[in-house]
Amino acid sequence: MTSVQALTPLIAELAPTYHRLSDAVWDHPQLRWEEHDAVTRHIELAESEGFTVTRDIGGIPTAFQAEKGSGGPLIAFLGEYDALAGLSQESGAAACRPDPDNSTGHGHGCGHHLLGAGSLLAAVALARHLETEGLPGRVRYYGCPAEEAAAGKSFMAAAGAFDDVDAALTWHPAGGTGTHSTQTRCLAYAQARFRFTGVASHAGVSPHLGRSALDAAELMNVGVNFLREHMPDSARIHYAFTDAGGTSPNVVPARAEVYYLVRAETVPQMQALYDRVVAIADGAALMTSTTVDVRLDGASAEILPNRVLEEALHATLTEVGGVPFDQEDQERAAAFTDAFAPEDIRAVRTACGMAPDDPRCLHDGVPELGAPEHRPLNSGSSDVGDVSWITPTVQILSSAVAFGTPWHTWQYVAQGKLPAAHKAVTHAATVIAATGLELITRPDLLAAARAEHAATTAVTPYVCPIPKGLLAPPARTPAG
Incomplete structure (x- = not known):
C-alpha cells in the first residue's frame, strides 16, 4: 500500500471538519498579528486530536505549535490564517458586493483560511496514521501569523522555532496545481x-x-x-x-x-x-x-528550493492527480472568468499545460515537473523562505479558484467558501501528508533532502533578514 492509499480514506473522513474550520476563519477575517479567532479554532481542533500545544512562539500571541508523536524524524506542516484589509465580499458573488455579515471590512484575498485548515488536516491525518500503525515519528503543526507583509515566520525563525525540524511541508491555494518552487522563485x-x-x-x-x-x-x-x-x-x-x-x-x-x-x-x-x-x-x-x-x-528571505523534496512531492501529486472538480464547479468558476481578459486566461491555461482554448475554468490536471534551471521569477514574496533556509522545505499549489483570478482581490475572496475551494483543501492535505509519510518511512529520502540542503547552505549560508534582538511588532513596547 502506498502512502497515498494509506492516508486518502482517513483524510476523506476528516475533511468535512476542516472545511468547516476554513469557512469559520473566512467568516471572521482578521489582519496580521490579530488572528486570535483563527488561533483559538485551530488550537481547539489540535488539542482535541491529542496534540501538545505551545503558545506565544517568539513572544507572538497568535503564533503557536502543536505536536504529536514520538521517536523518528520531526516533520512540520506550516499553516497561515491572516486576512487582507478592505476585501470584504459576499461568498459566491461574481460582482463586487461586500459581505453584509462582515463587520471588519477585511477578507481572505489570498486563501490563508484554506491554507491553515489544509495544513492542520494533513498534520492530524499523518499523526493519526502513525499512532494507529505504531510508527515512530513526530508531527508538528505551526500556526503562523502575519504572512501578509509582516513576515510572521521570519520572526519565528529568528526565535529558533524551526531549528529542530527535519523537513517542512506546506501549500497554497492558487489558480493552478503544481509543485510551487519549480514553478516560481520568490523575492x-x-x-x-x-x-x-x-x-x-x-x-x-x-x-x-x-x-x-x-x-x-x-x-x-x-x-x-x-x-x-x-x-x-x-x-x-x-x-x-x-x-x-x-x-x-x-x-x-x-x-x-x-x-x-x-x-x-x-x-x-x-x-x-x-x-x-x-x-x-x-x-x-x-x-x-x-x-x-x-x-x-x-x-524575509527568498525561498531555497530542494530538488529531492520537489521530486518526492511531485511523485505523490502524480499519484493523487489533480483537484477533482465536477461540472458544477466549472460552471461556477466560469462566472468569474467572464470578467477577466481572454488573453490572460489563455496564458494561464498554457502555463498549466492545457490547450489555450480549453473550455474548463478550473485546473484539474497535473503539469510536468519543471526543470530547476528554468524556474520563472515571481515578483511576490513569502516568509516560507526563512523556513526553507533552516530546514528542507517544499510546497504544493492546489487549484482553488478560477483561471485568471488575481490574488488579493474580492474575486479571490468570493470563491473562498465554494465547494471547489474545499476540494483544494482536501487535495493539498492528501499530497503533503502522504509526502510527509514518505519522509518518515523512507530514511534514505529524508537523508538525501537534508544532504542537499546542507550542501547548498554550506556554500551560501542563511542570512537572517531580521536583525538580532528585533522583536515582532506585537511583542514590542509601544516605543519600540
Whole structure:
C-alpha cells in the first residue's frame, strides 16, 4: 500500500471538519498579528486530536505549535490564517458586493483560511496514521501569523522555532496545481516605517518657523522614484502613506509617515537596496531640517528550493492527480472568468499545460515537473523562505479558484467558501501528508533532502533578514 492509499480514506473522513474550520476563519477575517479567532479554532481542533500545544512562539500571541508523536524524524506542516484589509465580499458573488455579515471590512484575498485548515488536516491525518500503525515519528503543526507583509515566520525563525525540524511541508491555494518552487522563485523583502518629525507652524503667518515632515516624506518618495532607474529590473519598491501630516492645510505638518516595502532576488541584494532607500530618507530629512526614525517591521528571505523534496512531492501529486472538480464547479468558476481578459486566461491555461482554448475554468490536471534551471521569477514574496533556509522545505499549489483570478482581490475572496475551494483543501492535505509519510518511512529520502540542503547552505549560508534582538511588532513596547 502506498502512502497515498494509506492516508486518502482517513483524510476523506476528516475533511468535512476542516472545511468547516476554513469557512469559520473566512467568516471572521482578521489582519496580521490579530488572528486570535483563527488561533483559538485551530488550537481547539489540535488539542482535541491529542496534540501538545505551545503558545506565544517568539513572544507572538497568535503564533503557536502543536505536536504529536514520538521517536523518528520531526516533520512540520506550516499553516497561515491572516486576512487582507478592505476585501470584504459576499461568498459566491461574481460582482463586487461586500459581505453584509462582515463587520471588519477585511477578507481572505489570498486563501490563508484554506491554507491553515489544509495544513492542520494533513498534520492530524499523518499523526493519526502513525499512532494507529505504531510508527515512530513526530508531527508538528505551526500556526503562523502575519504572512501578509509582516513576515510572521521570519520572526519565528529568528526565535529558533524551526531549528529542530527535519523537513517542512506546506501549500497554497492558487489558480493552478503544481509543485510551487519549480514553478516560481520568490523575492526577499524588507518593510519599514519612515517617521519624519518637523516643526509645526502657521502655514500663512509664519511658515518660515515651520519644518514640514510632509515635505520630507514627499522628497523621500521622489528620491526613491529616481532610484528605480538604477536598481535591478527584478527588484521592486512599494510605498503607502500611513500619516500624511493631518487634514489642515494651514498648518505646517510636524509629522508624516510613509511605509515602504523593498524586494530583491536575494537577502544581500535586498539589504543593499534597502540601505539605499534609508540613505534617501536621511537625505530628505537633511534637506528639510527634519528628523527621520526608521522602524523595520519585518523581512524575509527568498525561498531555497530542494530538488529531492520537489521530486518526492511531485511523485505523490502524480499519484493523487489533480483537484477533482465536477461540472458544477466549472460552471461556477466560469462566472468569474467572464470578467477577466481572454488573453490572460489563455496564458494561464498554457502555463498549466492545457490547450489555450480549453473550455474548463478550473485546473484539474497535473503539469510536468519543471526543470530547476528554468524556474520563472515571481515578483511576490513569502516568509516560507526563512523556513526553507533552516530546514528542507517544499510546497504544493492546489487549484482553488478560477483561471485568471488575481490574488488579493474580492474575486479571490468570493470563491473562498465554494465547494471547489474545499476540494483544494482536501487535495493539498492528501499530497503533503502522504509526502510527509514518505519522509518518515523512507530514511534514505529524508537523508538525501537534508544532504542537499546542507550542501547548498554550506556554500551560501542563511542570512537572517531580521536583525538580532528585533522583536515582532506585537511583542514590542509601544516605543519600540
